[in-house]
Amino acid sequence: MNKLLLIAGGSTLVYAGLALMMGVLPGITLSRTKPGPGVKPLTPIEAEGRAVFVANGCSYCHTQQVRPLAEDKVFGRPSAPGDFVYQTPELLGSERTGPDLTNIGARQPSKIWQYIHLYNPRAVVPESIMPSFSWLFEVVAKAPAGVTPVPLPAAYAPAKGVVIPSHKAQALLAYLLSLKQAPLPQAEGSAVPTSAAAALTAPAQSAASSAAQGKQLFTAKCAVCHQASGMGLPGAFPPLKGNAAVNNADPTLHIHTILHGAHGVTIGGVKYEGAMPEFGSTLSDADIAAIANYERNSWGNHGATVTAKQVADVRANGKVGESSAASPAKTAAPAKAAASDIAQGKELFTAKCAVCHQASGTGVPGAFPPLKGNAAVNNADPTLHIHTILHGAHNVTIGGVKYESPMPEFGSTLTDADIAAIANYERNSWGNHGATVTAKQVAAERAKGK
């Protein structure tokens, strides 16, 4: 009996200890994670949609975790601990048979597209192997007042009647569109993004506007709506083949549409309700020129060639029909005399920096570097510290660890005094003791440029 007690009882005791240490304790600690700035609980309809998502096992093919790896950049910024606070049950997933959905609400905000895609994914993505969720929709003779039927392509539409989303489909859509990463505190419309193609393709490719690159970008960003054939979907997404704007010698409208998106437009006498997202904030001028040229030279189109410079010009003119509001740099930073006091620094740090570097200053291992004990932050010479806050950084190596995800620039949204306040807060927290920074030093660094 003693032997049995030793084997059964002893091993179970050992195992219980290990289960506590490796399962329960991490669970307790991590359950207390605080929400990141801008991370909000779900609304009732979104929560209902999440239940539909779970009941139908969507997360067996779609992850909701962006890893701090170059290959994951297409899905958004790396996930931070605070992102998961309202996610119970967690839906991080273990397989990516389909794309990650962490940021799908931002990546594909078109309601119409989402409905068509849910009804039958192959109606918009011919190669898709996702199941059809047509049973979340109802076929009715005539859509009730106020309900827009889903504009399905004829090949997928029922023989009779029109398709309208059921309550479950509406909830699921609300949930999908709610999947937007809380934005990193980034300067609005300031910096021209670096080439997305650089992240998309093999590094050493200089001819950015090459047709191959244009085609690849088109496939990744545009084909789900406008289709690889350029034909669009009748009634839902306009064709690019034979499209007036695409074939016009003056490319302004074409470029403007890619940069800023569009909605409620009438093309070839057909009105399209669906909104096209803007790509100006994620694609560089060269990328947009490459896409435009691909569109202008495919499917029998023959528009004049677009250069990156033309894109830059259109971008510089801003969004047409929008009053040129005061630059955020002026509005965001009310002149405050005692700008560099620590309290304000802490407030600014919490709003702008803590989502990545964490309130504890320890960052997130592998994703966002620690500021605690950071060499640049503790250096008597603040040049690198100030420069990084002003102009951002990416692919830096800190303490022997390489960080792939870029840090946004804050020079265009924060005043010199604000930046000095943040720097001083960082230099006097978590055991750091860097020399004090003045607004004047920031101004001097700003004057030097990037």
Place this chain on the structure above:
Amino acid sequence: MTQAVVIDSPSARQQDDTGLAAIFSAYIISATCWLLFATFVGIVLAYKFGAPDFAPGEWLTFGRLRPIHTNDTFYGWASIALVGLAYYVAVRSCRTSFYSKKLAWIGLGLFNLAAIAGTIALDLGYNAGDLEYREWPWQVRLIFLAALVVTAWNLIGTVAQRTMEDIYLSNWYTIGGVLWTCIIAIVAILPWYQYGLGQVAVSGYYMHNAVGMWFTPLALGIFYYALPKLLSRPIYSYALGVFAFWTNLSFYPILGAHHFLFSPLPWWLQTTAIVFSVAMLVPVLGGSANFLLTMRGRFGDMRHSYPLAFIFVGVVGYLVGSTQGTVEAFRSLQEVWHLTNFTVGHSHLTMYGFVTFAIWGGIYTLLPAATGKYPSRTGLALHFWMAGVGSFIYVISLSIGGTFQGLDWIRGAPFIQSVVDMQPYYVWRGVGGLLMFLSHIVFAWNVCRMTFGRSANVIRLTPAVSDGVAE
């Protein structure tokens, strides 16, 4: 022992033997039904990868069938079969009778009740949260937990009334496995530390332990009993088996953190996990070497003995699958393979190549010994070769395809490219899966022969000299 089949001498021993045979048979028949059902669902799922509009609708949609496939192979097939084998090993190796036959029947009922309720719940959309291997609603998992408790109680009771001083090694593994899994089930059910990221930590713990602290120890327990019996030769090193028991227990649960290499877990947890991933090679290499050395010089016997061939494949599956697990834990390789179909290949290598082959080896060795009824050699051959070739095709195609999938992502191809590139490998997976499923039909037939069939008229002395087939 097959004299037991000679009827009409209603001694106590006779009753014990028939009782044991009946319980053992019932567990295996039950498990076989779940295997057929779960792998049929698997075939439907595999087909959907090539024809996504096949079998549409709410009840047959991919996301509902997928957890039915995994949970029923885990908790219907493998769990019930392993518990049936564990009971037989406990009763025989302790030279005693059941502590309680009634508890064994109650346990079987609870296991089946849980699997049936879980399957229905999942198909109706009552999924506890898409959390791998614990999708059943918690009420259903409580039924499963009750079945585990009943089993642990009955196994311990049986071993406690053994007629010798020592407890044979197999029982260490089986009793340990059942008790540890009770803890795993409780940790997974309690909600208080499972919010957001906290639940991610528990999920990693659960996925890791539900496989490695449940199926692994029970399957190893079968090896330690069936292999010596089959070869009529003792295990090469008993002490090494004991050593592997304690090292497996101490190291394996620590590694759970290697599922969180990209998460904000404390650094010391991650370092510990990576270092002990290497230490885990001790029980894996030591255990496999122990089995292979027990077989030394007798590998040729596989030509005559399919039960031995099944066990050999199981041992190789254990060695390769577990070593692959260690390698996958390295972050540089995880960058390519994580989230791809490579993982699906890995889980089938371990759950099928190791656990399922171990179960089959155990059944073909021990079930005839209990019932005195044997499958035909043709049935064994068909089962072995179709299952072996099928799973080989399955694992290889998903490993290659998954690698290409990961490389597509790394080179930044549009996502849909990785879906298109997987197509030929999905087809090959379907081919392998179909062979596997057909082999299960043959297996079911073999189980019929071993339970409802006619007894062998040749009286066999011990299974040790048997080749496990009817003449």
Place this chain on the structure above:
Amino acid sequence: MHHHLVGPLIGNMIIIGVAGVITLACFVAMIWMLLRPGETGRDHPKRDILREDR
């Protein structure tokens, strides 16, 4: 490659040191048992199990 291995170097070294010693000791023990299984007794449990079970 080991982005995630942050934390104090000394702490990592201690864990790797302790775990390394345990691992190494276990490997030595494993190899020892493989080279010299011993267990020659006729009634060692591993032989006892081969007797008729009933």
